[in-house]
Amino acid sequence: MTRRPFLAACLLLLIAIGLAWWLEARTPQPVAITPSLTGETEYCLTCHADLAEISPSHPLETFGCVTCHGGERLALEADLAHSSMRGGANPSDLSVVEQSCGGGDCHAGSPAEQRDHIQRVMTSIQVNYTGAVTSIRYTFGAQPDQTPIYGALAVTDTSLPSQTGILRLDLFDPSTETNPSVRAFGEKCLTCHINAEPADGEQYYRYTGCAACHTPLTPPPLPLAGEGQGVRGIHTLTTAIPYTQCNTCHNRGNYDLRTMLFVERTDQPTRRIDDYYQPIAQFVQCEWTLDCVDCHTRIEAMGDGDIHATKASIQYTQCKTCHGTLTELPLTKTLTDPEDIAFRLAFLNPVVDLEIGDTILVTEKGEPLWNTRFLPDGTYEMVGKATRQLFTFRPVMGSGCTQNGQDQSSAYCHTCHAVER
């Protein structure tokens, strides 16, 4: 045997060693973070250092990434690192929300501490959609009355006693329905409850679960390079939810009950007054200059723990909530307790600088309208939660209004106060 094969083998091994060394040298330096909540080091930032912190109330050094997203905290290979993530890119999807947002009792805690967000959302009309399901089934003879039986999610009311008397909903399964219209409804029209994948189209784009509302995607995020790779979302959680996010479900059009098709609105609004609602009704100024969340409260949007079947049974903010009536001023509360929920809410979205001693409006259920303040001159101010715009307004009492205070229907107030569009 000559030395040639031996030398060639030496050379080959040296090349292989050089290659291994070169690849090792090219491996990115791991970036570690040890969140104080878990005390477990994770290396997600090695690749995701450019991702902005999701919200001031979820600081990176406290939560890290894995607390919410799951995943393999030590893996530096993308497929493995992402393989055990909860809900893919969206840990707030309701299928995993108990483990992610609800972990450590953060948002699945006690009602007394107002940390039962998940329990409330699960029973809310935003999730169960049972009003629509019940109406359609009743209309087409699939059930004898309008007692809610099915929802888009099977749910049991665990926060007894129930004010609504609805103790459970079974899962609405269109495939078991015999009426073709009910089946068609199930197949085509269940895109609006917040855990459903939205319909196609930029105007509908939103995430599912908590992020459906709390991650506003306006303007819609850019598509990723290449076809079929989904949409690049933004890493944000906020309570400053603009009306445009609500409009990814609301005010997009109407259902045609004959064809069971969703008929999109066809107008191309350029002014906010037109964009806010679909063009079928009258509105007063505050209904379109404010954002939805400026008036509608947490309980209205996310539920109160009881299973509700209709909007009417949970939506209670009325004109008088802020303006009072001819005989009564709106309800107010002077903040004396630093632990008051109003301070927590104002901390999450610091559009106002609330202080002990401030007097704010409250709803008839005692919910603080923490972005309002009673002023010494007898008027009120409100700061837009999403726009930070300052509004001032007066109570009805002492004004020239001739209302019947018992009638708080929107049509009644619109008689005088509707804005022409």
Add this chain to the structure above:
Amino acid sequence: MESAIFDRGYYIIDSIMRPNFFHHIHPPTIPAEQSRWRYTLGAGGTAIFLTLVLIITGVLEMFYYVPTPDEAALSVQTLSFLVPFGGLVRNLHFWAAQLLLIVSAVHLVRVVFTGAYAPPRRFNYLLGLTLFILAILLDFTGYILRWDQGIQWALVVGVNLVKTIPLVGEQLYVFLVGGSQPGSVTLIRFYAWHIFGLMLLAAIMTVWHSFRVRRDGGIAVPPPELRADPARISRFELVRREVTAMLLTGAALLLLSVFSPAPIAPAITDVNAITGDARAPWFFLWVQQMLKWGDPFLWGVLVPVLLLLILALIPYVLPRPAQNEVGRWFIRSNRLAQVVLAVMALLVILLTLLALLPAA
């Protein structure tokens, strides 16, 4: 020049070159026929080299591996991604283990197809076969040590197969698993078997097997009077050939490690709730395929054991290779043994390929 001298049967080189330790553990000269690539394929020597690689990389891995259910998969991830060259060490260990099985199988095929198991090497054939089984068991226990979702199916199914053995199955299961179902005790038992029990046995058997190669007259070739080529080579040439094989194997290992990392999966959350791939490691895919046919004891235990028994009996019950033919491929005298092994090998390969097909 040097090789020309030795091809003519001279072996004065020991007095010219001072043999070092590695030269010293080889015979001063061996028949040239014994070390031809086309005869031996270098399989036995390569297996020893791979074993050395496995021991070295395995010891390095032990500095980081934590054999507890909560930490095992995480420590493998730490080693793979965060320890400098840790991933390379793990990949080398993995590929050396896989190649060891392949090389051992090639070695077995070579021994049968060249009639090298003929007396006096029948006992060493059995030692080799035992080593092959130990290598498979070491590979399987090492695979389980990952303790991630990729191994759950094989662990649960593998140990359940033991249960099906009549009379002793239940006791054997508890002995292996350490309880009524896989749990934390199982991991430490597999760890102990992998790094101590099986490893110690394999080390002893490797030394014994190598010793018997030397004691039985080196690699099988016809006796001197029947040998076609009387040439001999020196230990220097032999070592050079061995080192060349090691260098090539080392390069192959490195390239495989760099371009095809060892499998890894998310950590197990509940060992008995299988969430990962329902697939056995590649060397047991043929058994997994047979399990689809029904009775787990028959197809998962009895048939594999029978195949091993047939392999073990080849030197004792089938026609012996003729002395003058030993050392050549596809000899006439033991054709039946070659056919038996070929059928078994093809069967295993076919079943493995079937198992790899996507489920209908």
